Amino acid sequence: MPFWSKSKFQPGGKICYITGGSSGLGKALAGDMLKQGASVTILARDIKKLQEAEEELKPLVLPGQKLQIISADLMSSKTSSEALDQAIEFHGRIPEYIFNCAGFSQPRFLVDSTPEDWQKGLDGTYWVQAWTAFVGSSPLPLLNLLSLSSDSNTHCTVHIRNIPKHTQLSFDRIDPLEILHKTRKHVPGTTSVQDELYAEEILMIDNQAAIKKMISHRVKGKIIFVSSFLGYTSFVGYTSYSPGKYALRGLADALRSEMLLHNVDIHIYMSAGIDSPGFVEENKTKPEITKKIEEGDSPISPEECSRLLIRGLNKNHYQIISHLVTDLMRMTSKGAVPGNNVVVDFFLWLISGPGVPVWRMITDWQIRRARVGVERDLVVKGFYEVGK
Numbered sequence: 001m002p003f004w005s006k007s008k009f010q011p012g013g014k015i016c017y018i019t020g021g022s023s024g025l026g027k028a029l030a031g032d033m034l035k036q037g038a039s040v041t042i043l044a045r046d047i048k049k050l051q052e053a054e055e056e057l058k059p060l061v062l063p064g065q066k067l068q069i070i071s072a073d074l075m076s077s078k079t080s081s082e083a084l085d086q087a088i089e090f091h092g093r094i095p096e097y098i099f100n101c102a103g104f105s106q107p108r109f110l111v112d113s114t115p116e117d118w119q120k121g122l123d124g125t126y127w128v129q130a131w132t133a134f135v136g137s138s139p140l141p142l143l144n145l146l147s148l149s150s151d152s153n154t155h156c157t158v159h160i161r162n163i164p165k166h167t168q169l170s171f172d173r174i175d176p177l178e179i180l181h182k183t184r185k186h187v188p189g190t191t192s193v194q195d196e197l198y199a200e201e202i203l204m205i206d207n208q209a210a211i212k213k214m215i216s217h218r219v220k221g222k223i224i225f226v227s228s229f230l231g232y233t234s235f236v237g238y239t240s241y242s243p244g245k246y247a248l249r250g251l252a253d254a255l256r257s258e259m260l261l262h263n264v265d266i267h268i269y270m271s272a273g274i275d276s277p278g279f280v281e282e283n284k285t286k287p288e289i290t291k292k293i294e295e296g297d298s299p300i301s302p303e304e305c306s307r308l309l310i311r312g313l314n315k316n317h318y319q320i321i322s323h324l325v326t327d328l329m330r331m332t333s334k335g336a337v338p339g340n341n342v343v344v345d346f347f348l349w350l351i352s353g354p355g356v357p358v359w360r361m362i363t364d365w366q367i368r369r370a371r372v373g374v375e376r377d378l379v380v381k382g383f384y385e386v387g388k
């Protein structure tokens with residue numbers, strides 16, 4: 001790359017926080033980031049898969065680099081916040097690059113879905129990424145605070161609630177003794193151990209959200225969300241998956257705009273099929289008609305997918321694209337966000353204008369043709385209440 005267009009994405013010496021890093025795209029990306037000289041934290045729920053990934057990635061860790069695994073279910077703000085704090089503790093500073101690769105998909109017909117499937121769908125696509133970017137305040141009682149090591153650089157705020165007026169004290173680092181000493185002055189009569197336990201109930205620290213942490217520490221960083229082709233448009237089988245992937249686009253668009261005020265860059269990866277363990281899993285519940293529509297796509301390997309994500313970051317694309325079909329969909333669905341390349345985008349736009357409606361008409365026709373078979377299956381299952 002010529003010196004005048006040096007990429008803003010420079011993983012060497014940086015800390016990469018990769019959710020979903022035990023499998024598929026996240027694991028491939030963790031390997032690539034280590035190869036480029038970064039220290040890496042990978043997160044997922046299943047500790048066994050994480051340990052296997054750690055074994056695989058270990059040979060890539062050179063002196064000066066670190067690799068951490070964290071087992072956490074990132075569908076809640078509390079666990080997302082605690083996980084991020086563990087990474088900050090381990091690396092000694094806030095990660096510069098946050099990759100939200102975690103996500104899951106269980107395509108099925110609406111008539112076969114439960115309300116829980118929809119809830120899990122949104123939690124497992126939207127919240128699993130949104131909380132990491134914006135983990136809410138996670139109140140920690142003082143007792144937990146005391147168990148933290150004293151060299152953490154995490155910024156924290158202590159709230160003292162039951163003195164005449166609510167008092168807030170800010171600290172640049174978590175040093176439990178210093179915090180205890182300073183807060184005690186504000187709480188009348190806390191001198192004995194007994195009183196400290198009493199203070200435990202009234203003292204809370206609020207750890208800040210990832211983005212707020214990055215802003216307040218003036219970290220020049222990036223937050224990357226992973227959406228999908230199915231975050232631009234959707235079709236049969238994806239009622240529980242697409243809403244969250246569309247929502248991520250809304251979140252990323254609003255954040256991109258607001259982060260123009262700060263040093264944090266936002267990107268969103270709109271990938272089509274990835275031939276990952278997750279893909280094998282989703283195909284187990286995927287209806288035949290959904291598979292038929294997807295024949296128009298050629299899934300790529302997680303390694304290729306990671307390479308194309310890195311290429312997009314090097315080109316500083318806001319919406320990063322890995323497949324031609326997604327690029328065509330981008331041109332009809334991107335709203336007012338920045339494009340990628342004026343000339344290429346113009347030609348893509350020329351093709352997508354008539355091409356996308358034609359594809360949709362063909363797809364609708366395929367679905368209507370599948371109707372007889374689907375109805376027959378539902379009759380066999382005794383689904384219909386009338387016209388049995």
Ligand SMILES: NC(=O)C1=CN([C@@H]2O[C@H](COP(=O)(O)OP(=O)(O)OC[C@H]3O[C@@H](n4cnc5c(N)ncnc54)[C@H](OP(=O)(O)O)[C@@H]3O)[C@@H](O)[C@H]2O)C=CC1
Pocket residue numbers: 019020021022023024025026043044045046047049072073074075100101102103104105124128226227228229270271272273274275276277278279299302
């Ligand atoms: N495969 C595809 O065709 C496409 C995938 N995508 C998106 O790309 C991303 C990566 O996909 P892919 O490589 O296929 O994924 P995989 O299913 O192979 O891996 C998903 C990773 O996310 C982790 N994960 C899932 N849920 C949670 C959770 N609640 N908390 C913490 N970790 C979690 C998984 O670990 P564990 O289960 O142990 O928690 C695993 O490490 C996803 O966001 C997916 O939606 C986008 C387009 C196409």
Ligand SMILES: CCCCCCCCCCCCCCCC(=O)[C@@H](N)CO
Pocket residue numbers: 105106107228229230241271272273274279282293294295296297325328329351352355356359
């Ligand atoms: C002129 C326009 C032509 C458009 C042709 C489109 C062909 C069909 C592409 C379907 C791609 C589906 C990817 C799903 C990825 C995903 O997110 C899931 N695997 C997760 O469950």
